[in-house]
Amino acid sequence: MAVNEPRAWDRSMVDRIRAGDDCALxxxxxxxxxxxxxxxxxCLGADRANDVTQDVFVHLWRHPDAYHPDQGGLRxxxxxxxxxxxxxxVRSLQRREARERRASRAECxxxxxxxxxxxxxxxxxxxxAAVLRLPAAQRTAIELAYFGGMSFRDxxxxxxxxxxxxxxxxxxxxxxxxxxxxxxxxxxxxEPWN
Amino acid sequence: MELxxxxxxxxxxxxxxxxxxxxxxxxxEQALAADPALARTAAELRRAATALGEAVEPAPPDELRSSxxxxxxxxxxxxxxxxxxxxxxxTQVSALRQLLDELTEAEYRAPAAPYRxxxxxxxxxxLVIERYAAGQLGLAEPHPDGSAGHLEIxxxxxxxxxxxxxxxxxxxxxxxxxxxxxxxxxDGGPALDDQVQFHNWPLSVASLLIARSFEVWTHADDVRRxxxxxxxxxxxxxxxxxxxxxxxxxxxxxPLVAPDATFGGARVVLTGQGGGTADLGDPDRRDxxxxxxxxxxxxxxxxxxxxxxxxxxxxxxxxxxERLLAAARVFAL
Numbered sequence: 001m002a003v004n005e006p007r008a009w010d011r012s013m014v015d016r017i018r019a020g021d022d023c024a025l026x027x028x029x030x031x032x033x034x035x036x037x038x039x040x041x042x043c044l045g046a047d048r049a050n051d052v053t054q055d056v057f058v059h060l061w062r063h064p065d066a067y068h069p070d071q072g073g074l075r076x077x078x079x080x081x082x083x084x085x086x087x088x089x090v091r092s093l094q095r096r097e098a099r100e101r102r103a104s105r106a107e108c109x110x111x112x113x114x115x116x117x118x119x120x121x122x123x124x125x126x127x128x129a130a131v132l133r134l135p136a137a138q139r140t141a142i143e144l145a146y147f148g149g150m151s152f153r154d155x156x157x158x159x160x161x162x163x164x165x166x167x168x169x170x171x172x173x174x175x176x177x178x179x180x181x182x183x184x185x186x187x188x189x190x191e192p193w194n
Numbered sequence: 195m196e197l198x199x200x201x202x203x204x205x206x207x208x209x210x211x212x213x214x215x216x217x218x219x220x221x222x223e224q225a226l227a228a229d230p231a232l233a234r235t236a237a238e239l240r241r242a243a244t245a246l247g248e249a250v251e252p253a254p255p256d257e258l259r260s261s262x263x264x265x266x267x268x269x270x271x272x273x274x275x276x277x278x279x280x281x282x283x284x285t286q287v288s289a290l291r292q293l294l295d296e297l298t299e300a301e302y303r304a305p306a307a308p309y310r311x312x313x314x315x316x317x318x319x320x321l322v323i324e325r326y327a328a329g330q331l332g333l334a335e336p337h338p339d340g341s342a343g344h345l346e347i348x349x350x351x352x353x354x355x356x357x358x359x360x361x362x363x364x365x366x367x368x369x370x371x372x373x374x375x376x377x378x379x380x381d382g383g384p385a386l387d388d389q390v391q392f393h394n395w396p397l398s399v400a401s402l403l404i405a406r407s408f409e410v411w412t413h414a415d416d417v418r419r420x421x422x423x424x425x426x427x428x429x430x431x432x433x434x435x436x437x438x439x440x441x442x443x444x445x446x447x448x449p450l451v452a453p454d455a456t457f458g459g460a461r462v463v464l465t466g467q468g469g470g471t472a473d474l475g476d477p478d479r480r481d482x483x484x485x486x487x488x489x490x491x492x493x494x495x496x497x498x499x500x501x502x503x504x505x506x507x508x509x510x511x512x513x514x515x516e517r518l519l520a521a522a523r524v525f526a527l
Binding site: 007012015016017018019020021022023024025026029030033034036037049050053054057058061062064069070071072073075076142145146150151152153155164166167168169170171172173174175177178 | 203204205206207208210211212213214215216219220223238239241242243253254255258259261262263265266267269270271273461463464465466469470471483485507509
């Protein structure tokens with residue numbers, strides 16, 4: 001079975017989940033739990049992010065037919081579910097603890113789309129040196145696409161940029177990252193970006 | 195719309211980040227399949243995207259994984275209920291009868307691969323098997339040719355049927371099959387858990403009906419192929435019954451195909467409507483996992499797909515997987 005490409009792998013795993021194979025759920029969890037957990041943690045903090053992460057994967061297990069491979073990758077789908085669950089959780093907390101949660105409420109009102117939080121989380125990561133060395137436009141495009149789970153068309157809209165320009169930024173930026181990361185992995189050091 | 199090589203190259207970054215729509219991803223992936231140099235570039239970009247994720251996404255706590263899987267196991271997905279064996283056989287008989295009613299006499303004379311028979315001969319063979327099965331079930335006198343093999347039994351009867359129109363043989367077969375369906379499970383008839391011999395296989399009546407359903411469905415597809423019609427998969431509940439039966443027999447049949455090997459444990463995952471997951475053998479051992487489409491698996495079990503042609507995912511011991519898949523084909527007589 002040709003499962004090397006991500007989309008084929010996603011489809012294969014969800015087919016197996018639909019058949020009741022918890023090994024497939026474990027494989028999906030291993031591949032995508034980090035991004036789900038991070039998205040939840042941005043809004044809720046690590047402890048409550050665990051609950052959302054569990055909720056997201058149990059949702060996939062119980063409702064695999066809700067995922068439509070033709071509409072996008074499983075990673076993006078799970079990211080959307082995580083985002084919605086996290087926002088729902090915050091709103092619930094806000095209703096219960098209005099005063100104490102004033103700060104959270106303000107944060108999450110900003111966050112109906114997660115890109116601002118994604119950007120904040122990304123910039124906080126100490127391991128982002130390679131990303132931070134990218135030209136700003138390329139960095140923003142990659143962060144929105146990768147951490148925000150946005151399509152390049154959504155990135156273009158969000159950054160008020162032509163789609164062709166956005167594609168080029170993603171291509172060039174990721175190419176630079178590829179060279180730098182390859183250098184790090186190979187112990188060769190990265191080439192200077194500027 | 196076709197994408198130019200330049201457009202494909204420009205899209206590679208977005209593709210590697212999973213930031214393209216499904217149709218665009220498909221076109222990019224088609225281009226990559228045709229261009230090894232481009233595919234190498236794409237792989238480098240994908241590696242960068244993956245490394246990016248690994249570098250900045252702290253893994254959730256280990257215990258969360260166990261918790262997710264434990265919760266999932268407590269709530270297995272609901273699967274389609276399997277058709278009961280009598281209804282299953284009746285459905286397959288009805289489907290074949292409907293197909294046969296469409297055939298012209300010229301179509302009855304079409305060769306029916308993989309057999310030496312025509313379509314007419316194949317239906318005559320089914321009629322003979324129906325009469326043999328009735329004898330084994332105690333619904334009729336034992337077939338006089340009962341010790342012959344499945345494909346050899348009733349050669350004279352088949353030759354006699356070929357002297358008549360195909361539609362007449364079809365009507366005789368259908369009458370024999372529906373007579374059996376009416377009597378099984380009825381007062382005085384064989385019960386589903388009664389044991390019978392079928393070509394020297396000891397089977398329950400329920401198992402016999404499921405095995406016969408496999409045969410009737412497979413021959414219906416043989417007729418469709420022979421007459422230029424598209425093949426038809428059984429409904430989900432019928433597939434569930436057939437595949438469950440086949441998979442459950444694998445550990446029992448395994449020693450027949452691998453007398454020198456010991457079967458430990460395996461998981462078989464059949465995807466698609468009517469599929470399901472079965473853990474076989476030692477619950478503490480899982481030497482191999484086999485995942486395949488349920489219809490493909492049933493066609494493999496019916497010997498209409500070769501093992502090498504089955505589009506399956508195999509994780510673990512490949513030798514055991516191949517033995518299990520060989521075991522799946524043992525009941526196809």
